Amino acid sequence: MSNYRIQGATGEWEVVIGLEVHAQVTSKAKLFSGASTAFGAEPNTQVSLVDAAMPGMLPVPNRECIRQAVRTGMAINAVINKWSRFDRKNYFYADLPQGYQISQLYHPLVGEGVIEVSLDEKDPEAEVKEIGVERIHVEQDAGKLMHDQHPTRSYVDLNRSGVALMEIVSRPDMRSPQEAGAYLTKLRSILRYVGSCDGNMDQGSMRADVNVSVRKPGGELGTRTETKNVNSVRFVMQAIEQEAQRQVDVLESGGRIVQETRLFDPDKGETRSMRSKEDAHDYRYFPDPDLLPLVLDDAFLDECRATLPELPDAKRRRYEGDLGLPAYNAAVLTADAETARWFEALLAESARIQKKGEAEVAKAASNWLISELFGALNRLGKDIENSPVSPEKGAELLGLVADGTISGSIAKQVLEIMLETGDAPAKIVEEKGLKQTSDTGAIEAEIAKVLEANPDKVADYRGGKDKLFGFFVGQTMKAMQGKANPQVVNELLKKALG
Amino acid sequence: MSVDKATVQKIASLARIAVSEEEAERLVPELNNIIGWVEQLGEVDTSNVEPTTAVIPNTLRLREDVVTDGNVRDDVLANAPQAEHGFFAVPKVIE
Amino acid sequence: MSELTDFGVKRLRDGVRSGEFSAREVADAFIVNVSKAKELNAFLVETPDHALAAAKAADDARGRGDTLAPLAGVPIGMKDLFCTNGVQSAAASHILEGFEPRYESSVSQRLWDAGAGMLGKLNMDQFAMGSSNETSAFGNVVSPWRRTDGGNAPLTPGGSSGGSSAAIAARLCPAATGTDTGGSIRQPASFTGITGIKPTYGRCSRWGVIAFASSLDQAGAMARDVTDCAILLEAMAGFDPKDATSLDAPVPNWEAGLNPSLAGKRVGIPKEYRMDGMSPEIEALWQQGIDWAKDAGAEIVEVSLPHTKYALPAYYIIAPAEASSNLARYDGVRYGQRDLPDGAGLQDMYAATRAAGFGDEVKRRIMIGTYVLSAGFYDAYYTQAQKVRTLIAQDFENAWGLCDLLLTPTAPSAAFGLGETTDPLSMYLNDVFTVPSSLAGLPAMSVPGGLDKQGLPLGLQIIGKAMDEQNVLNAGLALEQRAGFTARPDAWW
Structure with missing residues (x-):
C-alpha cells in the first residue's frame, strides 16, 4: 500500500x-x-x-x-x-x-x-x-x-x-x-x-x-x-x-x-x-x-500518567500472548475501547461462571462476540455501547453452552430472544424448553427412525461412504429440534451404524 | 522600515478599518514617525535576553471542570445591534 | 452643607459612622456639585440614584446599629472603562455608545460591596489611549485649574483618567477609580493636584474592565490625599479567580499601616530620569522632594536604570500590539455600534463599523499594533520590545539592591492647554517617567508637590517594589505632610 x-x-x-x-x-x-x-x-x-x-x-x-x-x-x-x-x-x-x-x-x-x-x-x-x-x-x-x-x-x-x-x-x-x-x-x-x-x-x-x-x-x-x-x-x-x-x-x-x-x-x-x-x-x-x-x-x-489505560497496541499484544487469541480476533476486539471493555467484562464473568482461567474461556468468548453478537448488532444497526445484551448475560449464555445445557445452535436462538426481550438466557431456555438432552432413550428412538427412513444412505455408509455420517447427525439433530447433546448423538449414531 | 500608502492600506485592511485615500495619505507620515521612533529599540543588545512573559513572576492558574455559567441568552443578546430567533444576525456570508 | 464636598474619603466615612452627618446629606451635596459642573464635561453619565441608594443603605444600617461597611456613606466616581451593570460603559468611545453591560466589573462590585455609591461614569481618553483626554468621543474634559496669567485657556486634566482627576480636583467626588496602562492615573493626578496610586500589576482584577493593553492595564485609586487612596485601594484590590493574571495574595490593611517616617529607608534617585532639556521647575520640584524625603529620615542614593530611554518605544510597541487584538471584538455583531452600508457584506460591515466607531488615536494605535505583529515584523518589533521590557524590569531589580523606593517627577511638565499638543509623538512623551514602572508592573503613585510659576500643580512620583504598596503609600504620606499642598482651583464652572 x-x-x-x-x-x-x-x-x-x-x-x-x-x-x-x-x-x-x-x-x-x-x-x-x-x-x-x-x-x-x-x-x-x-x-x-x-x-x-x-x-x-x-x-x-x-x-x-x-x-x-x-x-x-x-x-x-x-x-x-x-x-x-x-x-x-x-x-x-x-x-x-x-x-x-x-x-x-x-x-x-x-x-x-x-x-x-x-x-x-x-x-x-x-x-x-x-x-x-x-x-x-x-x-x-x-x-x-x-x-x-x-x-x-x-x-x-x-x-x-x-x-x-x-x-x-x-x-x-x-x-x-x-x-x-x-x-x-x-x-x-x-x-x-x-x-x-x-x-x-x-x-x-x-x-x-x-x-x-x-x-x-x-x-x-x-x-x-x-x-x-x-x-x-x-x-x-x-x-x-x-x-x-x-x-x-x-x-x-x-x-x-x-x-x-x-x-x-x-x-x-x-x-x-x-x-x-x-x-x-x-x-x-x-x-x-x-x-x-x-x-x-x-x-x-x-x-496524568497514572490514569492512562492500557492502550490498543499493548492490549492487542496481550490478547494474543496471554489469552492466546488469534491475531485477527485480538485486533478486532482492541480496535475500539468500548468493544475491549465489553469483551473484558464478558471474559471475567465467563471465567467466574465456568470456574476457569480467562485464557481458557477467551477463544470461545471472542468467537461468540465477533461472529454472533457483532452480527446481530449489525443487523439491528446498533453498536456495542447500546447493545441490548449485557456482558453478564452474554457470559451466562456462554456458560450454558460450556456446561452442555444447550448446544451452540440453540445458543443462537437464545441470543435472538435475548436481543428482543432482554430476558436472561437461563430463563429463556427454561421457558422455551430448549435445554439440551442427553436422554439416550429419546435419542436412540429418533436415530432408529432416521435410519429406517434412509435405508439406501445407511447402505452407502456401511459400504464405506464415511462422509455420510454428518448427514445422519444433522437429521437426528433436526428430529430432536436441536436439543440433543451432539456428543451423545455422535456416540449413539456410531453404535447404531455399527 | 518605512510604510507607504499601499502598506497603510494593507494594515488597515488587516485591522478591518476602512480608510479613504486621503486618510491613508495622512497616515503615511504619522505612522512612519512613530515607527521610525520605536526602531531605536534595535540599538539594544538583547542577544541573551528572554522576552518578558509575566511582569510579576506568576504562572497560570487552572480552574476545575465544572459548569458554572451559560443559560444567559438574554444577557448575551441584550446589546446586539440585530438579534433574531435567539441568534446574532449579520449580513449573509458566502463560504 | 456644601462644605461636605470639601471632605475626603476618611473624613466622610468617619463622619457618617459617628453620625456627624448622614450619608444622604453627603450624597446630596456631591450630586449637586456634579449637576452644576457640566462645563467640565467630567461625567459621561450621572447616576444619582445609585449614590442615593448606597447612602440610604448606609443610613439604614447605622439606624439599625449595624457595623458600617468600610466605604459606607462615601460616593465615588467610576471611570468609564469599568463595566457597570445597566449603566452605559463605553470607554468614551462611539463604538460602545449605548452599551449597557449586564454585569459588574469585579473592582466596582468590590466597591459597592464595601458600601460606596456611584455618582456617575467618568469621561476619559477613548479606550484609555491618550494623555490629555482629548481622544474622548464625547468631548474632552476641561481641567478645573487655570493658569494664573488671566488668559483662562482651557487646560487638560491629563489622561487617560482625566474625568477622574478633574472631578476630584473640582470637588465633584471625594475619590474615583482610575486605570493606569502607562501613566493614566499618575499623570492626571499630577496635572490636577491630587493623589493617585497604581498598585502592583495583578492586585486589582481586570475582569470587567474594558481592555486596552492586558499586560499593562491596572486599576487604581485616585483621591485628594494618600490616606484616602489607601482606603479606596484596600476596597478595590484582592484576588479574583475570574482573572488569570490576578495575584493570589492577601490585601494588607494599608490604611492602618500608614507611617510617615522614612527612617531606615533608602530612596533611590534614578540618574537617567534627569533628562536633557528638563524644565528647571521640574528639576527644582524633584530636589524639593529629595529634601523632604531626607527630612523624613530617608537615606538618599543615586541609582542607575540604564534602559530608561527605551521604555517609551518598547511601550509603544507592546501596548498597541495588545490593543490591536483586544479591540478586534468591536465589530458591530454582538454589541455597540454597527455601520452597515447598503449592500455591504460582513467584512465591509466590520471595516465601516470600525472606521466610524473608533477615534483617530485608537485607529492609529490599532494600525501600529497590527503592523508590528504582521508577518515578517513580529520578531524585530514585538519580540525585541518584550526583551527590552525584561531589561527594564532587571534595571529595577538591580536598583532594589541599593534602595527601597524610587523618587522621580511624575510628568515632564504641568498641564498643557487643550489643543496645544497635536503631534502624537510629543503627546506620547508625557508618559516618559511613568511608563518604565508600568512595563515592570511595579506599584507607583503621584502626590502633589507644589505649583509652577503659572499656578499649576506638579506631582512627585514614588515607585516601589512589587507588592510593596505600603512603603509607597508611606513615602507618599511623608512627602504629603511636608508639601502641605492646599491649593485648589477656584470654581469658575
Whole structure:
C-alpha cells in the first residue's frame, strides 16, 4: 500500500499527506469559560459572557482540558512540554467573537510523538508504519454560522464558541488514502481509549484538515493544498484521492498548484477552492497577555500518567500472548475501547461462571462476540455501547453452552430472544424448553427412525461412504429440534451404524 | 522600515478599518514617525535576553471542570445591534 | 452643607459612622456639585440614584446599629472603562455608545460591596489611549485649574483618567477609580493636584474592565490625599479567580499601616530620569522632594536604570500590539455600534463599523499594533520590545539592591492647554517617567508637590517594589505632610 501511485500521462506520481485533526476534548465546561459543552442545545444558551467576548471578559483555563491533552500526548509517547503558553491567532469572522482564537503556536503543550498504524487488517503485525505526530496543542473552537434561515442574513450561534479542541498535527508521513484512513482510525481509537475525545465524527467532535501534495516518486515536495473540516474517515480518503488526482491533472496540463484552502463536497465527491478564507493569512500570532505561561508540575504529570489505560497496541499484544487469541480476533476486539471493555467484562464473568482461567474461556468468548453478537448488532444497526445484551448475560449464555445445557445452535436462538426481550438466557431456555438432552432413550428412538427412513444412505455408509455420517447427525439433530447433546448423538449414531 | 500608502492600506485592511485615500495619505507620515521612533529599540543588545512573559513572576492558574455559567441568552443578546430567533444576525456570508 | 464636598474619603466615612452627618446629606451635596459642573464635561453619565441608594443603605444600617461597611456613606466616581451593570460603559468611545453591560466589573462590585455609591461614569481618553483626554468621543474634559496669567485657556486634566482627576480636583467626588496602562492615573493626578496610586500589576482584577493593553492595564485609586487612596485601594484590590493574571495574595490593611517616617529607608534617585532639556521647575520640584524625603529620615542614593530611554518605544510597541487584538471584538455583531452600508457584506460591515466607531488615536494605535505583529515584523518589533521590557524590569531589580523606593517627577511638565499638543509623538512623551514602572508592573503613585510659576500643580512620583504598596503609600504620606499642598482651583464652572 505504501507504493500507492497515481498513473498520469507523464508517468507515476506519489502522494504526500499530512493531517491536522481537530478533536473536541471531553470536558463538561469550555476551555476558558464555565459554560457547558453539551451538544444540541438551543442557540446561544450555552454561552457565557466570556464566550461572547463581552468587553472586559477574561479567559481562565479549564484544568481538565489541559489534563486530557497531556494524557493524549503520553498515549502517543510524545514529549510533554512542562512550560507552554497560549497565543492569539488574529482574524475577523462572524463565528469568532473575540476577533482572535486562543491557540498555541510558539510553545505547544505536547511535542513530537508517534502513532503506529497497521496496514493489513487480517494480520496487524504484517505491515506496520510509524506516522510522526509533530505536536498537539489546545485551542478554542469557533461558533457556528447558519446560512439557510434567512434570505439576506447569516445567523450566529456561539454555543460551540470556546469549546476545547486538541489540534493533533501529523508529519507529512502518509503516502496513500489507505494510510491516512488507517492513521485516522488509529488516532480515533487512541483518543477513545484515553477518554480525551468521544471521536464522534458525525457530531463534529473530530474533523480533519487534509494537506495533500503530489510529486514524482522521491522528488522534491510539491506545493500543498489544505482541505478543511473533513468529517469522516471515508471522506478523508475520498478527498485525498480526488485532490491528488486534481493536482496531477493540473500539473500535467502545464498548470501549477496554488497553496490554498479547499473544501470537500461529499455529494460531488470533489474538492473546491474556498475563496472566503483567502485573505486571512496574516494571523499576527502573539502570546495572549490575558494568560500567563502554563507550567505543569510533576504531580500533575504523574497523575496524568497514572490514569492512562492500557492502550490498543499493548492490549492487542496481550490478547494474543496471554489469552492466546488469534491475531485477527485480538485486533478486532482492541480496535475500539468500548468493544475491549465489553469483551473484558464478558471474559471475567465467563471465567467466574465456568470456574476457569480467562485464557481458557477467551477463544470461545471472542468467537461468540465477533461472529454472533457483532452480527446481530449489525443487523439491528446498533453498536456495542447500546447493545441490548449485557456482558453478564452474554457470559451466562456462554456458560450454558460450556456446561452442555444447550448446544451452540440453540445458543443462537437464545441470543435472538435475548436481543428482543432482554430476558436472561437461563430463563429463556427454561421457558422455551430448549435445554439440551442427553436422554439416550429419546435419542436412540429418533436415530432408529432416521435410519429406517434412509435405508439406501445407511447402505452407502456401511459400504464405506464415511462422509455420510454428518448427514445422519444433522437429521437426528433436526428430529430432536436441536436439543440433543451432539456428543451423545455422535456416540449413539456410531453404535447404531455399527 | 518605512510604510507607504499601499502598506497603510494593507494594515488597515488587516485591522478591518476602512480608510479613504486621503486618510491613508495622512497616515503615511504619522505612522512612519512613530515607527521610525520605536526602531531605536534595535540599538539594544538583547542577544541573551528572554522576552518578558509575566511582569510579576506568576504562572497560570487552572480552574476545575465544572459548569458554572451559560443559560444567559438574554444577557448575551441584550446589546446586539440585530438579534433574531435567539441568534446574532449579520449580513449573509458566502463560504 | 456644601462644605461636605470639601471632605475626603476618611473624613466622610468617619463622619457618617459617628453620625456627624448622614450619608444622604453627603450624597446630596456631591450630586449637586456634579449637576452644576457640566462645563467640565467630567461625567459621561450621572447616576444619582445609585449614590442615593448606597447612602440610604448606609443610613439604614447605622439606624439599625449595624457595623458600617468600610466605604459606607462615601460616593465615588467610576471611570468609564469599568463595566457597570445597566449603566452605559463605553470607554468614551462611539463604538460602545449605548452599551449597557449586564454585569459588574469585579473592582466596582468590590466597591459597592464595601458600601460606596456611584455618582456617575467618568469621561476619559477613548479606550484609555491618550494623555490629555482629548481622544474622548464625547468631548474632552476641561481641567478645573487655570493658569494664573488671566488668559483662562482651557487646560487638560491629563489622561487617560482625566474625568477622574478633574472631578476630584473640582470637588465633584471625594475619590474615583482610575486605570493606569502607562501613566493614566499618575499623570492626571499630577496635572490636577491630587493623589493617585497604581498598585502592583495583578492586585486589582481586570475582569470587567474594558481592555486596552492586558499586560499593562491596572486599576487604581485616585483621591485628594494618600490616606484616602489607601482606603479606596484596600476596597478595590484582592484576588479574583475570574482573572488569570490576578495575584493570589492577601490585601494588607494599608490604611492602618500608614507611617510617615522614612527612617531606615533608602530612596533611590534614578540618574537617567534627569533628562536633557528638563524644565528647571521640574528639576527644582524633584530636589524639593529629595529634601523632604531626607527630612523624613530617608537615606538618599543615586541609582542607575540604564534602559530608561527605551521604555517609551518598547511601550509603544507592546501596548498597541495588545490593543490591536483586544479591540478586534468591536465589530458591530454582538454589541455597540454597527455601520452597515447598503449592500455591504460582513467584512465591509466590520471595516465601516470600525472606521466610524473608533477615534483617530485608537485607529492609529490599532494600525501600529497590527503592523508590528504582521508577518515578517513580529520578531524585530514585538519580540525585541518584550526583551527590552525584561531589561527594564532587571534595571529595577538591580536598583532594589541599593534602595527601597524610587523618587522621580511624575510628568515632564504641568498641564498643557487643550489643543496645544497635536503631534502624537510629543503627546506620547508625557508618559516618559511613568511608563518604565508600568512595563515592570511595579506599584507607583503621584502626590502633589507644589505649583509652577503659572499656578499649576506638579506631582512627585514614588515607585516601589512589587507588592510593596505600603512603603509607597508611606513615602507618599511623608512627602504629603511636608508639601502641605492646599491649593485648589477656584470654581469658575
